[in-house]
Amino acid sequence: MSIAPPKSVLPKSVDARKLVQREQFLDGILPLESLERLSEAVESVDGEIATEIQFGRDLQNHLTVSGKVSCAVDLLCQRCLHPVREQLEAQFCWGIVWSEEQGRALPKDLDPVIQDGDELDLHLILEDEILLNLPMVAYHDEECVSKESFHVGEEETEAGEQQENPFKVLEQLKGSSGKS
Ligand SMILES: [Zn+2]
Known part of the structure; x- marks a missing residue:
C-alpha cells in the first residue's frame, strides 16, 4: 500500500x-x-x-x-x-x-x-x-436576483421595519395603559 x-x-x-x-x-x-x-x-x-x-x-x-x-x-x-x-x-x-x-x-x-x-x-x-x-455566459442555477433589485429590496425591508417598530411600541404602551 x-x-x-x-x-x-x-x-x-x-x-x-x-x-x-x-x-x-x-x-x-x-x-x-x-x-x-x-x-x-x-x-x-x-x-x-x-x-x-x-x-x-x-x-x-x-x-x-x-x-x-x-x-x-x-x-x-x-x-x-x-x-x-x-x-x-x-x-x-x-x-x-x-x-x-x-x-x-x-x-x-x-x-x-x-x-x-x-x-x-x-x-x-x-x-x-x-x-x-467555456460557456459564453454564466448564470446561477438557483434563483438569484440582479444586483440592482437586490439592493432596492434590502432598503425596502429596512424602511419597513423602521416604520413598523413605532407602532408596535405604541400598541404595547396602549395595551399596558389599558390594563392598569
Ligand atoms: Zn447569480
Whole structure:
C-alpha cells in the first residue's frame, strides 16, 4: 500500500511522433502560469487542471492524440454579478499534422492540430480546448436576483421595519395603559 504520488506537471513541448511510437499515455497538471488566456477569461480557476492524454494511431495510420482536460472555474453570473462555479470537462481527439493541407485531408472524427516541426505545444492546445468549452455566459442555477433589485429590496425591508417598530411600541404602551 502506498499513497499516490502528487501529479506531475504535463510537459509543455513534446514531439508527437516520438510519443505515438511509444503509444505514450500522459497524465498531469496544467500549470495556470502558462495559461494566460484562460486566466483572463475567467474570474478564477479553482484547484488543479487535470489532463489525461493518449498518443497512438487510428486504423488509417493517422497520428492521434485523444484525451480529456477538466477543471473548475469561477465565472461572473450575468444576473447577480457574483461568481458562479462551472465544472468543465473537454474531451478531444486530435489528428496531428504538419500543414493545413494535411489537416483538411483528415477524417471528420479527428480535429486537426498542427505540430510546429518537432514541437507540439501541449499547454497551448489544451488551453484552446478549455476555452472552446467555456460557456459564453454564466448564470446561477438557483434563483438569484440582479444586483440592482437586490439592493432596492434590502432598503425596502429596512424602511419597513423602521416604520413598523413605532407602532408596535405604541400598541404595547396602549395595551399596558389599558390594563392598569
Ligand atoms: Zn447569480
